[in-house]
Amino acid sequence: MTQTELTQCLNLARALDLVVSSRTINGVLHVYNAAGQAKRWDSFVAEYPLERLQAMVARLRVQ
Numbered sequence: 001m002t003q004t005e006l007t008q009c010l011n012l013a014r015a016l017d018l019v020v021s022s023r024t025i026n027g028v029l030h031v032y033n034a035a036g037q038a039k040r041w042d043s044f045v046a047e048y049p050l051e052r053l054q055a056m057v058a059r060l061r062v063q
Contacts, residue, residue, distance in 0.1 A: 005050055006041075012053035016060075019044070 001009075010031070013019040019031040022041075029041035 001045065001050075009045060009048070009050050009053060012050075012057055013044070013048060016053065016056055018048065018053075 010019065010022060013031065017034065020034050022029060022031045024030070030038045031041060031044050032038050
């Protein structure tokens with residue numbers, strides 16, 4: 001994943017309220033949801049790849 005794709009994913013995830021913050025711990029990016037639960041970036045992006053996040057935002061725009 002390129003830096004641009006990572007930034008795009010994070011921005012979309014924030015817009016969808018899936019992620020409220022992120023930080024790097026020992027060189028590993030972690031994202032946090034509104035409840036404060038952390039998830040490793042590789043795990044998050046496996047569940048929500050860029051294409052899925054884009055589709056979710058597109059669906060919200062149609063509604």
